[in-house]
Structure formats: C-alpha cells, structure tokens
C-alpha cells in the first residue's frame with residue numbers, strides 16, 4: 001500500500017473503499033421481522049438491487065484487508081455504515097486500518113455540537129480516534145462555525161486530521177479567512193468527466209489533499225463509449241475501472257471506489273503494478289467535459305443530503 005502525507009505530517013493510504021450503504025440495520029439477520037418487511041417492500045417496488053448491493057458491500061468490507069485495502073470512507077449519513085464497519089472490522093487491530101467519517105448536514109442544520117456528532121460516530125465505529133474527520137457538505141450559514149469546532153476537536157487529538165467535503169474554491173477561501181488550521185483534505189466528486197483542474201491546482205498550492213469520490217463516474221456511458229479510453233485500456237491491457245483509478249493515483253488524488261462484488265474489489269486494487277505514460281495521462285485528461293453526476297454544493301437541498 002502506498003501512503004500520502006497530509007499537511008500536518010499524518011499519513012493515510014492512497015486508495016479508499018467507499019462504504020455508502022442504504023440500510024445496514026435491515027441487512028442484519030437478527031432483525032428478522034424488519035428484514036422481511038424491508039425485503040417485501042423492495043420486492044413490491046421491484047427494487048431488490050439495493051438490498052443485494054448492501055450485502056455485497058458488507059462482504060467486501062469484511063474481506064477488504066486481505067484484498068489489500070485498509071482505508072474506509074463513511075459518514076453519519078450513510079445508512080448505518082459506521083456500525084457496519086465496527087462489526088466487519090472487529091477482528092482487525094485499530095492501527096491496521098484508517099477511517100474517514102463525516103459530520104452530516106442534518107446535524108449542521110440542527111446546530112448539534114460537533115463534539116456530540118463525533119462521539120456518536122466513534123461509538124458507532126467502536127473506535128477511540130478517527131483518522132480523517134470532515135464536514136460532509138459546506139451547509140450555507142453553518143459550515144464556517146462548524147469548521148471552528150473541528151479545529152478544537154483536532155487540537156484535543158480526537159481526530160488525526162480534519163477536512164471538508166464538497167468544497168469549491170470559494171468555500172475554501174471563506175474557510176481560510178476564519179481558519180487557524182486549514183483543511184487537510186477536500187473530498188469532492190472528481191473523475192475523467194469532471195477533472196476539476198482549477199480546484200486541484202488550488203488545493204496543491206494550499207497543501208489540501210484531494211480525495212476523489214464517484215471516482216470512476218460509476219462507469220458512465222460517456223466513459224464507456226469513449227474511443228480514447230478504449231485506446232488506453234487496449235494499450236495497458238487493463239479494465240476501464242483500473243485505468244481510471246490509476247489515473248487518479250498518478251494525478252495525486254486519493255480515489256474512493258465503491259463496489260458490491262469481491263471480483264470488482266480485487267480488480268480495483270490491482271492498479272499498483274502498471275504505470276500510465278505521460279501521453280496516456282494526457283489522453284484521459286482530455287476527456288473532461290465538466291460533467292457532474294452528483295449534487296452541486298452551490299445548488300442543492302441540504303436536508304436531502306443527510
């Protein structure tokens with residue numbers, strides 16, 4: 001595993017597994033009645049895929065370390081994923097894995113103290129420290145005050161590094177005005193269709209590490225249909241997902257991938273045995289069309305995002 005050093009000297013792994021699930025509680029066998037109700041509901045809605053995906057994500061988490069990944073992305077907003085991580089990693093020594101979790105929007109909207117939210121996260125995760133703690137979204141009118149609270153938690157040593165998510169340059173500039181400590185990480189949507197060159201330059205200058213979510217753009221049809229991507233895959237003999245994740249590594253981003261199958265998990269981790277040439281990097285850079293596939297932090301309904 002390769003590691004990245006954050007601006008405060010703390011080291012975190014260079015690739016991360018995203019554990020965003022729909023409902024962990026209901027995938028637990030012991031909650032039989034609730035589980036049957038949930039399964040029936042998903043069948044009636046013809047939506048059993050979500051239930052199957054959750055089970056697959058749990059399985060991938062349980063086998064993550066043996067498949068080479070020891071870094072997990074979660075949030076208070078991810079359907080019980082924090083609790084899932086505690087259960088799945090219970091046999092793993094705490095210093096063998098890394099956790100990034102986030103203070104959710106509903107807590108910001110209700111003005112719940114960051115300390116209370118963090119304590120609940122640590123309880124759910126069954127840990128006594130968090131590696132990277134971040135604000136999930138820059139909720140308007142709230143995020144600057146919450147940043148000051150994160151600085152306090154960092155000073156107390158409860159979290160090894162602090163950061164933000166979904167912050168654009170203008171959000172980071174606002175934080176800089178009030179910050180004693182600048183964010184060490186910004187977790188944003190970033191992939192070949194939305195390569196965020198300007199934000200990446202800005203973060204490089206400010207020593208803010210980018211973590212890239214929806215890192216493969218969920219293999220969007222525009223990526224699948226790209227002749228340029230096909231060319232790079234042919235030249236390297238690697239899959240589309242592997243080529244994109246490798247592009248992130250060589251671009252200096254920490255990619256976060258999600259999968260519900262062990263086969264894809266293993267594939268996604270097999271990206272440290274090849275290198276993209278400068279020309280192949282340029283080809284992938286050229287695919288950018290500034291296409292966002294998820295929410296935009298300048299135009300979103302905060303309460304709908306957890």
Ligand SMILES: NC(=O)c1ccc[n+]([C@@H]2O[C@H](COP(=O)([O-])OP(=O)(O)OC[C@H]3O[C@@H](n4cnc5c(N)ncnc54)[C@H](OP(=O)(O)O)[C@@H]3O)[C@@H](O)[C@H]2O)c1
Pocket residue numbers: 017018019020073074136165166187188212213214215216217218219239241242256257258259260261263264265267268294
């Ligand atoms: N901070 C934020 O606001 C925020 C927002 C969104 C997401 N995130 C984080 O980012 C993580 C990943 O995001 P994401 O799920 O949107 O995007 P993603 O990782 O780009 O895409 C996941 C999709 O790609 C498929 N896939 C993965 N590996 C594959 C492979 N080797 N071959 C073929 N298909 C493959 C998966 O299907 P299979 O299950 O079939 O493999 C799944 O449908 C989330 O879990 C979460 O932790 C953070």
